[in-house]
Amino acid sequence: MCAFSYKTIHSLYIHTGTISVMMVSPQFILVVDDDEDIVRIVRLGLENAGFQVHAFTDPILALQHVEQGCKQCEVLVSDIRMPKMNGFELVKRIRQIKQDMKLIMMTAFEVNKKEFESIFPSTTIDNLITKPFPLSKLISMIQKMTASEVHEEQMKVLQAQTTKVI
Numbered sequence: 001m002c003a004f005s006y007k008t009i010h011s012l013y014i015h016t017g018t019i020s021v022m023m024v025s026p027q028f029i030l031v032v033d034d035d036e037d038i039v040r041i042v043r044l045g046l047e048n049a050g051f052q053v054h055a056f057t058d059p060i061l062a063l064q065h066v067e068q069g070c071k072q073c074e075v076l077v078s079d080i081r082m083p084k085m086n087g088f089e090l091v092k093r094i095r096q097i098k099q100d101m102k103l104i105m106m107t108a109f110e111v112n113k114k115e116f117e118s119i120f121p122s123t124t125i126d127n128l129i130t131k132p133f134p135l136s137k138l139i140s141m142i143q144k145m146t147a148s149e150v151h152e153e154q155m156k157v158l159q160a161q162t163t164k165v166i
Contacts, residue, residue, distance in 0.1 A: 028072035033079040045135040059085040
């Protein structure tokens, strides 16, 4: 039996229980938010769930990281409202560099994905999460978005093992 508790830091619920994730190889997540506490807690939670995390409080530095060839980065989790560059601009610029990167936007505003897309039709995202949120919800979102990629990798491993046996 596992005991769970939640703490609130800057309107983000932090799940302090243990979450185990089975992955073939670590998945790389890029986290961007101007709030250092949110970045730190999301990074630690995702790392505890088995993800590799590149975390930034400056969206310009995050963009430079992707421009310099962060080939491993599979998912971007970004806040919308940030100084220097907002999340919309960051998403547009990253889409130009890495079209296959999955995108999750974080916002403190109550809005669902359909409303978001109708207001910002030029900004294509894969999912939207409203703060505050339990970290387990974000982890689940990422797992669902990347499940087919993990499944494909598992199939390759299984095929390679089967080939060796035959």
